[in-house]
Amino acid sequence: MPSFRVGQRARWGLVAVVAAAILVAAVVRPGDAGPTLGPLGVLGLDKYLHALAFAALAATLAAALATSSVERLLVVVVLVSVGYGLLVELLQLPLAYRSFSLLDLAADAVGAVLVALLWRGGQWLRRPDAATATE
Structure with a gap:
Protein backbone atom coordinates (compact mmCIF):
# COMPACT_ATOMS: atom_id res chain seq x y z
CA MET A 1 0.00 0.00 0.00
CA PRO A 2 1.55 3.33 -0.99
CA SER A 3 2.14 5.82 1.80
CA PHE A 4 1.22 9.48 1.58
CA ARG A 5 3.80 11.90 2.94
CA VAL A 6 3.19 15.58 3.49
CA GLY A 7 6.21 17.83 3.16
CA GLN A 8 7.61 19.84 6.04
CA ARG A 9 6.59 23.16 4.46
CA ALA A 10 2.99 21.98 4.09
CA ARG A 11 2.89 20.82 7.72
CA TRP A 12 4.08 24.21 8.99
CA GLY A 13 1.61 25.88 6.64
CA LEU A 14 -1.19 23.93 8.29
CA VAL A 15 0.06 25.04 11.73
CA ALA A 16 -0.12 28.65 10.51
CA VAL A 17 -3.65 28.17 9.14
CA VAL A 18 -4.91 26.66 12.40
CA ALA A 19 -3.21 29.36 14.50
CA ALA A 20 -4.67 32.09 12.27
CA ALA A 21 -8.16 30.58 12.49
CA ILE A 22 -7.90 30.52 16.29
CA LEU A 23 -6.76 34.14 16.36
CA VAL A 24 -9.57 35.31 14.08
CA ALA A 25 -12.18 33.41 16.09
CA ALA A 26 -10.79 34.93 19.29
CA VAL A 27 -10.94 38.56 18.23
CA VAL A 28 -14.13 38.81 16.14
CA ARG A 29 -17.30 39.95 17.84
CA PRO A 30 -19.23 36.87 18.99
CA GLY A 31 -22.70 36.36 17.58
CA ASP A 32 -25.87 35.48 19.43
CA ALA A 33 -26.25 31.98 18.06
CA GLY A 34 -26.81 28.54 19.44
CA PRO A 35 -26.77 27.00 22.89
CA THR A 36 -24.45 28.27 25.60
CA LEU A 37 -24.00 24.93 27.37
CA GLY A 38 -21.98 22.12 25.88
CA PRO A 39 -22.59 18.37 26.07
CA LEU A 40 -23.70 17.14 29.50
CA GLY A 41 -24.74 20.71 30.42
CA VAL A 42 -21.78 21.13 32.76
CA LEU A 43 -19.43 23.48 30.91
CA GLY A 44 -20.10 26.22 28.42
CA LEU A 45 -19.91 25.26 24.77
CA ASP A 46 -17.04 27.72 24.36
CA LYS A 47 -14.83 25.58 26.63
CA TYR A 48 -15.34 22.57 24.37
CA LEU A 49 -14.58 24.73 21.34
CA HIS A 50 -11.39 26.01 23.02
CA ALA A 51 -10.28 22.45 23.76
CA LEU A 52 -11.05 21.37 20.20
CA ALA A 53 -9.26 24.34 18.63
CA PHE A 54 -6.13 23.88 20.71
CA ALA A 55 -6.21 20.12 20.15
CA ALA A 56 -6.07 20.93 16.43
CA LEU A 57 -3.17 23.32 17.01
CA ALA A 58 -1.32 20.74 19.11
CA ALA A 59 -1.91 18.01 16.52
CA THR A 60 -0.61 20.14 13.65
CA LEU A 61 2.39 21.19 15.75
CA LEU A 93 -8.07 42.18 27.18
CA PRO A 94 -8.55 45.51 25.34
CA LEU A 95 -11.60 44.28 23.41
CA ALA A 96 -14.86 45.46 24.96
CA TYR A 97 -16.77 42.44 23.63
CA ARG A 98 -14.19 39.84 24.78
CA SER A 99 -12.56 39.06 28.11
CA PHE A 100 -9.50 37.33 29.53
CA SER A 101 -10.47 33.95 30.99
CA LEU A 102 -8.36 31.50 32.95
CA LEU A 103 -11.03 28.86 32.27
CA ASP A 104 -10.55 29.38 28.53
CA LEU A 105 -6.81 28.98 29.01
CA ALA A 106 -7.41 25.81 31.03
CA ALA A 107 -9.61 24.44 28.21
CA ASP A 108 -6.81 25.26 25.73
CA ALA A 109 -4.39 23.30 27.90
CA VAL A 110 -6.76 20.33 28.16
CA GLY A 111 -6.98 20.11 24.37
CA ALA A 112 -3.21 20.30 23.96
CA VAL A 113 -2.50 17.74 26.70
CA LEU A 114 -5.08 15.30 25.33
CA VAL A 115 -3.40 15.40 21.93
CA ALA A 116 0.01 14.93 23.56
CA LEU A 117 -1.24 11.87 25.45
CA LEU A 118 -2.86 10.41 22.34
CA TRP A 119 0.28 11.12 20.30
CA ARG A 120 2.43 9.41 22.94
CA GLY A 121 0.08 6.43 23.02
CA GLY A 122 0.20 6.18 19.25
CA GLN A 123 4.00 6.24 19.30
CA TRP A 124 4.02 3.46 21.89
CA LEU A 125 1.69 1.35 19.77
CA ARG A 126 3.90 1.80 16.70
CA ARG A 127 7.07 0.66 18.47
CA PRO A 128 8.24 -2.67 17.04
CA ASP A 129 8.65 -4.18 20.52
CA ALA A 130 5.18 -3.02 21.70
CA ALA A 131 3.41 -5.87 19.88
CA THR A 132 5.68 -8.52 21.37
CA ALA A 133 5.58 -6.99 24.87
CA THR A 134 1.86 -7.70 25.17
CA GLU A 135 2.03 -11.31 23.96
Whole structure:
Protein backbone atom coordinates (compact mmCIF):
# COMPACT_ATOMS: atom_id res chain seq x y z
CA MET A 1 0.00 0.00 0.00
CA PRO A 2 1.55 3.33 -0.99
CA SER A 3 2.14 5.82 1.80
CA PHE A 4 1.22 9.48 1.58
CA ARG A 5 3.80 11.90 2.94
CA VAL A 6 3.19 15.58 3.49
CA GLY A 7 6.21 17.83 3.16
CA GLN A 8 7.61 19.84 6.04
CA ARG A 9 6.59 23.16 4.46
CA ALA A 10 2.99 21.98 4.09
CA ARG A 11 2.89 20.82 7.72
CA TRP A 12 4.08 24.21 8.99
CA GLY A 13 1.61 25.88 6.64
CA LEU A 14 -1.19 23.93 8.29
CA VAL A 15 0.06 25.04 11.73
CA ALA A 16 -0.12 28.65 10.51
CA VAL A 17 -3.65 28.17 9.14
CA VAL A 18 -4.91 26.66 12.40
CA ALA A 19 -3.21 29.36 14.50
CA ALA A 20 -4.67 32.09 12.27
CA ALA A 21 -8.16 30.58 12.49
CA ILE A 22 -7.90 30.52 16.29
CA LEU A 23 -6.76 34.14 16.36
CA VAL A 24 -9.57 35.31 14.08
CA ALA A 25 -12.18 33.41 16.09
CA ALA A 26 -10.79 34.93 19.29
CA VAL A 27 -10.94 38.56 18.23
CA VAL A 28 -14.13 38.81 16.14
CA ARG A 29 -17.30 39.95 17.84
CA PRO A 30 -19.23 36.87 18.99
CA GLY A 31 -22.70 36.36 17.58
CA ASP A 32 -25.87 35.48 19.43
CA ALA A 33 -26.25 31.98 18.06
CA GLY A 34 -26.81 28.54 19.44
CA PRO A 35 -26.77 27.00 22.89
CA THR A 36 -24.45 28.27 25.60
CA LEU A 37 -24.00 24.93 27.37
CA GLY A 38 -21.98 22.12 25.88
CA PRO A 39 -22.59 18.37 26.07
CA LEU A 40 -23.70 17.14 29.50
CA GLY A 41 -24.74 20.71 30.42
CA VAL A 42 -21.78 21.13 32.76
CA LEU A 43 -19.43 23.48 30.91
CA GLY A 44 -20.10 26.22 28.42
CA LEU A 45 -19.91 25.26 24.77
CA ASP A 46 -17.04 27.72 24.36
CA LYS A 47 -14.83 25.58 26.63
CA TYR A 48 -15.34 22.57 24.37
CA LEU A 49 -14.58 24.73 21.34
CA HIS A 50 -11.39 26.01 23.02
CA ALA A 51 -10.28 22.45 23.76
CA LEU A 52 -11.05 21.37 20.20
CA ALA A 53 -9.26 24.34 18.63
CA PHE A 54 -6.13 23.88 20.71
CA ALA A 55 -6.21 20.12 20.15
CA ALA A 56 -6.07 20.93 16.43
CA LEU A 57 -3.17 23.32 17.01
CA ALA A 58 -1.32 20.74 19.11
CA ALA A 59 -1.91 18.01 16.52
CA THR A 60 -0.61 20.14 13.65
CA LEU A 61 2.39 21.19 15.75
CA ALA A 62 3.12 17.56 16.62
CA ALA A 63 2.96 16.59 12.96
CA ALA A 64 5.26 19.48 12.00
CA LEU A 65 7.76 18.53 14.71
CA ALA A 66 7.50 14.76 14.17
CA THR A 67 11.24 14.40 13.54
CA SER A 68 12.05 15.37 17.15
CA SER A 69 12.26 12.90 20.01
CA VAL A 70 8.75 12.11 21.25
CA GLU A 71 9.19 13.43 24.79
CA ARG A 72 10.73 16.72 23.64
CA LEU A 73 8.11 17.03 20.93
CA LEU A 74 5.24 16.67 23.39
CA VAL A 75 6.67 19.18 25.86
CA VAL A 76 7.19 21.71 23.08
CA VAL A 77 3.72 21.09 21.64
CA VAL A 78 1.99 21.62 24.99
CA LEU A 79 4.08 24.65 25.94
CA VAL A 80 3.67 26.35 22.56
CA SER A 81 -0.06 25.61 22.43
CA VAL A 82 -0.70 26.91 25.94
CA GLY A 83 1.60 29.89 25.34
CA TYR A 84 -0.39 30.74 22.21
CA GLY A 85 -3.59 30.40 24.23
CA LEU A 86 -2.23 32.87 26.78
CA LEU A 87 -1.29 35.28 23.99
CA VAL A 88 -4.80 35.05 22.54
CA GLU A 89 -6.34 35.70 25.96
CA LEU A 90 -4.07 38.73 26.45
CA LEU A 91 -5.07 40.07 23.03
CA GLN A 92 -8.69 39.91 24.15
CA LEU A 93 -8.07 42.18 27.18
CA PRO A 94 -8.55 45.51 25.34
CA LEU A 95 -11.60 44.28 23.41
CA ALA A 96 -14.86 45.46 24.96
CA TYR A 97 -16.77 42.44 23.63
CA ARG A 98 -14.19 39.84 24.78
CA SER A 99 -12.56 39.06 28.11
CA PHE A 100 -9.50 37.33 29.53
CA SER A 101 -10.47 33.95 30.99
CA LEU A 102 -8.36 31.50 32.95
CA LEU A 103 -11.03 28.86 32.27
CA ASP A 104 -10.55 29.38 28.53
CA LEU A 105 -6.81 28.98 29.01
CA ALA A 106 -7.41 25.81 31.03
CA ALA A 107 -9.61 24.44 28.21
CA ASP A 108 -6.81 25.26 25.73
CA ALA A 109 -4.39 23.30 27.90
CA VAL A 110 -6.76 20.33 28.16
CA GLY A 111 -6.98 20.11 24.37
CA ALA A 112 -3.21 20.30 23.96
CA VAL A 113 -2.50 17.74 26.70
CA LEU A 114 -5.08 15.30 25.33
CA VAL A 115 -3.40 15.40 21.93
CA ALA A 116 0.01 14.93 23.56
CA LEU A 117 -1.24 11.87 25.45
CA LEU A 118 -2.86 10.41 22.34
CA TRP A 119 0.28 11.12 20.30
CA ARG A 120 2.43 9.41 22.94
CA GLY A 121 0.08 6.43 23.02
CA GLY A 122 0.20 6.18 19.25
CA GLN A 123 4.00 6.24 19.30
CA TRP A 124 4.02 3.46 21.89
CA LEU A 125 1.69 1.35 19.77
CA ARG A 126 3.90 1.80 16.70
CA ARG A 127 7.07 0.66 18.47
CA PRO A 128 8.24 -2.67 17.04
CA ASP A 129 8.65 -4.18 20.52
CA ALA A 130 5.18 -3.02 21.70
CA ALA A 131 3.41 -5.87 19.88
CA THR A 132 5.68 -8.52 21.37
CA ALA A 133 5.58 -6.99 24.87
CA THR A 134 1.86 -7.70 25.17
CA GLU A 135 2.03 -11.31 23.96
